[in-house]
Amino acid sequence: xxxxxxxxxxxxxxxxxxxxxxxxxxxxxxxxxxxxxxxxxxxxxxxxxxxxxxxxxxxxxxxxxxxxxxxxxxxxxxxxxxxxxxxxxxxxxxxxxxxxxxxxxxxxxxxxxxxxxxxxxxxxxxxxxxxxxxxxxxxxxxxxxxxxxxxxxxxxxxxxxxxxxxxxxxxxxxxxxxxxxxxxxxxxxxxxxxxxxxxxxxxxxxxxxxxxxxxxxxxxxxxxxxxxxxxxxxxxxxxxxxxxxxxxxxxxxxxxxxxxxxxxxxxxxxxxxxxxxxxxxxxxxxxxxxxxxxxxxxxxxxxxxxxxxxxx
Amino acid sequence: xxxxxxxxxxxxxxxxxxxxxxxxxxxxxxxxxxxxxxxxxxxxxxxxxxxxxxxxxxxxxxxxxxxxxxxxxxxxxxxxxxxxxxxxxxxxxxxxxxxxxxxxxxxxxxxxxxxxxxxxxxxxxxxxxxxxxxxxxxxxxxxxxxxxxxxxxxxxxxxxxxxxxxxxxxxxxxxxxxxxxxxxxxxxxxxxxxxxxxxxxxxxxxxxxxxxxxxxxxxxxxxxxxxxxxxxxxxxxxxxxxxxxxxxxxxxxxxxxxxxxxxxxxxxxxxxxxxxxxxxxxxxxxxxxxxxxxxxxxxxxxxxxxxxxxxxxxxxxxxxxxxxxxxxxxxxxxxxxxxxxxxxxxxxxxxxxxxxxxxxxxxxxxxxxxxxxxxxxxxxxxxxxxxx
Numbered sequence: 293x294x295x296x297x298x299x300x301x302x303x304x305x306x307x308x309x310x311x312x313x314x315x316x317x318x319x320x321x322x323x324x325x326x327x328x329x330x331x332x333x334x335x336x337x338x339x340x341x342x343x344x345x346x347x348x349x350x351x352x353x354x355x356x357x358x359x360x361x362x363x364x365x366x367x368x369x370x371x372x373x374x375x376x377x378x379x380x381x382x383x384x385x386x387x388x389x390x391x392x393x394x395x396x397x398x399x400x401x402x403x404x405x406x407x408x409x410x411x412x413x414x415x416x417x418x419x420x421x422x423x424x425x426x427x428x429x430x431x432x433x434x435x436x437x438x439x440x441x442x443x444x445x446x447x448x449x450x451x452x453x454x455x456x457x458x459x460x461x462x463x464x465x466x467x468x469x470x471x472x473x474x475x476x477x478x479x480x481x482x483x484x485x486x487x488x489x490x491x492x493x494x495x496x497x498x499x500x501x502x503x504x505x506x507x508x509x510x511x512x513x514x515x516x517x518x519x520x521x522x523x524x525x526x527x528x529x530x531x532x533x534x535x536x537x538x539x540x541x542x543x544x545x546x547x548x549x550x551x552x553x554x555x556x557x558x559x560x561x562x563x564x565x566x567x568x569x570x571x572x573x574x575x576x577x578x579x580x581x582x583x584x585x586x587x588x589x590x591x592x593x594x595x596x597x598x599x600x601x602x603x604x
Numbered sequence: 605x606x607x608x609x610x611x612x613x614x615x616x617x618x619x620x621x622x623x624x625x626x627x628x629x630x631x632x633x634x635x636x637x638x639x640x641x642x643x644x645x646x647x648x649x650x651x652x653x654x655x656x657x658x659x660x661x662x663x664x665x666x667x668x669x670x671x672x673x674x675x676x677x678x679x680x681x682x683x684x685x686x687x688x689x690x691x692x693x694x695x696x697x698x699x700x701x702x703x704x705x706x707x708x709x710x711x712x713x714x715x716x717x718x719x720x721x722x723x724x725x726x727x728x729x730x731x732x733x734x735x736x737x738x739x740x741x742x743x744x745x746x747x748x749x750x751x752x753x754x755x756x757x758x759x760x761x762x763x764x765x766x767x768x769x770x771x772x773x774x775x776x777x778x779x780x781x782x783x784x785x786x787x788x789x790x791x792x793x794x795x796x797x798x799x800x801x802x803x804x805x806x807x808x809x810x811x812x813x814x815x816x817x818x819x820x821x822x823x824x825x826x827x828x829x830x831x832x833x834x835x836x837x838x839x840x841x842x843x844x845x846x847x848x849x850x851x852x853x854x855x856x857x858x859x860x861x862x863x864x865x866x867x868x869x870x871x872x873x874x875x876x877x878x879x880x881x882x883x884x885x886x887x888x889x890x891x892x893x894x895x896x897x898x899x900x901x902x903x904x905x906x907x908x909x910x911x912x913x914x915x916x917x918x919x920x921x922x923x924x925x926x927x928x929x930x931x932x933x934x935x936x937x938x939x940x941x942x943x944x945x946x947x948x949x950x951x952x953x954x955x956x957x958x959x960x961x962x963x964x965x966x967x968x969x970x971x972x973x974x975x976x977x978x979x980x981x982x983x984x985x986x987x988x989x990x991x992x
Contacts, residue, residue: 342894367896377891381909391895440895450894 293318294339294448294480299348301334308334310504311348316497318353318447319478321471323495325488325527331504332484336450339482340369352448367391370449370479374456376437378425384410384436385421391444409439412476413469431462435469442473451483455490467494488527492516492536500524512540517603534600539564543580546599547589552577559588567596612728613668619721620665624658627714630695635706636764636953642712648695660687661718668725674732681726688718689754696762708764710955737977744973764955765962772944772959780963782858783940786933787926787967790862794869794922799915801870802877803903812878819871827864827932834860835936861938865929869922876918880911913983920975927968931960 294316301309309331316322326332337343339350341362350357357365378387388409389402397405407417413435425433434454441449454470455463471494474481485491491498492512499509500523508520516537519525528536543566544559556579557566570578570593577592628642629649646654660683667680696709730743760766769776805812825833839855841848853859884907892906934942941960948956 340894342890363896363898365896366894371891371894373887373891373894375887377885377887377894379888379892379906379910380885381906390897394896394901437891 293353294482295349295351295354296335296339297349297351299335299338299350300346301331301338301343302346307504309338309345312501312504312506313348314499314506314509316480316482318480320496321474321481321483321494322497322499323491324482324484324499324501325486325491326501327486327527329503330501332486332501333452335501336452336482336484339448340366340371340450342366367394367444368446368448370441370444370446372437372441372449372451372454374453376425376433376454376457378433378436378440380425383422383424384415384428385417387425387436388440388443390440395444405443405445406439409442412473413439415439430458431466434458434462434466438466438470438473442477442479445477447480449479449481451481453485454483455485470494488529489536492539500527513537513603516540533602535564535567537603538562538567538596538600541599543591544582544588546591546595547580548592548595550577550590551587552579552590552592554578556581556587557591559583563591563596563599566591567593567600570596608671609669610671612724613670616721616725617665617669619717620661620668623714623717623721624661624665627717628712629714630692630699631710631712632699633708633710633764636708636768636955637951640708640710640712643695643699645714648699649691650694650698653691653694657687657691660684664722664725668721674729677725678729678733681722681729684722685719685726686750688715688722689750690759693754693759693761693763696760696764700762708767708955709762710764710958737981741974741977744970748970765958768944768953768955768959775943776959779939779941779943782938783927783930783942783964784967786858786861786865786930786938786940787923790865790869791919791922791926793862793866794873795919797866798870798873799877802874802915803881803908805874805878806881816871816875816878819874822867823871827868827929828935830864830867831860831932831936834863838863856936856938858933858938860936861930861933861940865926865933868929869926872918872921872925873915876915876921877911880914881907883914884910913979916975916979916982920972920979923971923975924968927964927971931964 296312296314296316299309299312300307312331312335324332324335334343338345339352339357341357352369378384379390382390385403385406388406392402392405406421410417410420415432415435420428420432420436425436428436434457438454441451455466458466467490470481473479483494492515495512497509498512498515500507500515500520502523508515508524510518510520515524516528516533519528539562541563542559543557543561543563546563546566547559552575554573554575557569559580559582566578570576570591576594577590579587579590582588624645629645629647630643631640632643633640645657648654649657664680664684667676672680692711692715699709700707730740733739735743754760755766761770801815805815822830835855838853838860842854843849845853888906888910889902892902897905930938930940931942931945933940934946941964944960945957946960948954948958948960
């Protein structure tokens with residue numbers, strides 16, 4: 293659990309982060325959203341003390357983060373940034389092994405951990421381990437960056453616009469990988485982005501920041517349904533609010549009894565994808581299939597449209 | 605298909621034609637200080653060697669003139685250079701009257717022009733071959749071995765410069781040792797002081813402008829003036845600091861030469877360290893901090909390795925510069941190859957000047973090639989871009 297209490301950071305007279313308090317539950321993915329200059333990155337960097345707060349405290353599992361020296365604190369917290377910041381003069385394997393080496397793990401343990409993480413992120417350790425970062429594609433570099441951040445098995449992972457430099461297709465894949473990793477290791481992830489779409493897609497909770505203040509801290513559904521201010525509403529984007537809302541739910545929750553013709557959709561797909569498919573193929577309903585391929589009912593345009601309406 | 609000329613080849617062929625037919629190949633002097641008489645290739649070499657050399661030079665000049673395969677150009681330049689190097693020795697023994705130990709035979713402008721032309725051709729071929737760094741050092745090694753073989757075989761013994769050497773063989777190697785000590789020693793001292801100073805300038809912004817400006821000013825002081833400036837303080841140190849004079853510190857001699865070379869070396873080392881460190885990708889540095897590296901770990905593990913190719917470029921500049929500048933040290937009794945240069949100037953004996961100048965140029969040239977190769981070798985393993 294991360295408790296942020298009345299944290300403020302001033303540069304001169306300007307408060308970049310202004311009296312922010314929030315509690316981040318363990319094993320969740322929290323997204324901090326805001327425009328540039330909103331203080332979201334500064335807030336993130338105060339958690340691992342890359343930036344020292346002017347006032348206020350941050351506690352990790354009840355312990356003040358100032359109770360250990362900064363560099364030791366940072367070794368226990370994963371850190372991944374936009375453009376990944378890989379070391380160009382070190383191989384992929386050396387890059388991933390950075391923090392374990394700092395922590396004094398023995399060589400065999402580092403190698404085992406590096407191989408495990410590379411396999412997990414679909415990078416063949418034998419092929420990619422000895423290469424240098426510039427020999428990799430952007431997507432591969434980003435995965436190495438995530439692997440490096442996770443190398444020392446941190447409980448907390450901080451990510452600053454980790455997908456900012458990726459093209460849309462690779463970005464979607466990277467987001468899926470991140471959700472899978474979070475599920476597998478139960479890591480508490482705090483991710484900073486300016487993209488509300490990404491926030492709604494990834495976040496268990498979303499913190500919206502503007503001009504250094506925390507405007508709203510709630511679940512994605514609540515942010516969509518009850519934006520606290522006009523600013524949040526603008527950030528959400530009035531025109532595709534209903535679609536964002538649908539994207540939060542799986543098709544299995546919208547299944548109605550009955551059958552339908554034509555190609556089906558998987559139960560774990562998002563309701564937004566189902567509606568899009570129905571509209572595009574000009575059908576009113578389509579069958580839903582479970583993981584083993586059996587039909588479990590159907591989804592209808594009507595049913596989905598009801599779900600897309602503003603929750604009461 | 606029309607005949608196509610090689611652009612550089614036109615220049616090389618023109619120099620070759622002038623050097624082979626119009627300029628003198630060797631100079632004959634009755635003794636080491638009188639004015640010389642020019643000798644053409646045909647006059648300087650016994651028949652048929654002179655004719656053979658002319659044929660070789662014309663053929664090689666034609667290969668250079670037209671667009672020809674690289675292998676042919678490489679062969680032409682190598683054959684021309686080897687023939688010139690061998691036959692200038694023959695000219696020496698042919699022109700020296702039997703039993704005369706005063707006469708001096710030296711290479712003349714034609715010989716030097718021809719050497720220049722075919723070295724240019726060879727350099728052009730080697731550039732176009734895009735040799736790896738290791739390959740370039742290997743070529744340098746072959747060239748050095750060839751020169752050493754010619755020297756050891758006695759082929760050149762009848763040339764004036766080697767007669768000067770024969771008279772001074774002992775002191776030549778002493779001065780060579782002193783020259784290398786001055787150049788490398790001051791470089792080592794500049795690296796030991798300059799890199800930490802550069803790191804300090806990088807970390808402490810307030811220091812940067814001041815330090816670099818002072819070093820810039822030092823760099824603009826003419827070397828002879830700097831030697832003069834140093835005489836007073838070093839003389840004072842020698843007289844007043846116990847043990848200083850026992851260490852060889854005096855107002856004149858090796859100590860001020862060493863200090864002056866050291867001061868000249870500081871600017872390139874410090875400036876390149878600062879530039880190299882400033883060029884480290886900000887994002888890599890941020891990631892290093894974010895992962896919990898201490899300041900020292902970031903410096904030794906990330907910043908310094910990434911800045912190293914740039915720092916090495918500075919060291920290369922300093923080494924080549926110092927090998928040349930160390931010649932001046934002889935003026936204040938610092939020793940080195942400059943001793944022969946200044947003695948030669950004093951005696952108007954050009955051969956003696958060359959005995960000092962040629963090894964200096966050769967050393968600087970070799971140092972430049974070797975360090976360029978090292979810089980490239982170090983730099984190729986690293987990319988300059990980080991972000992995707």
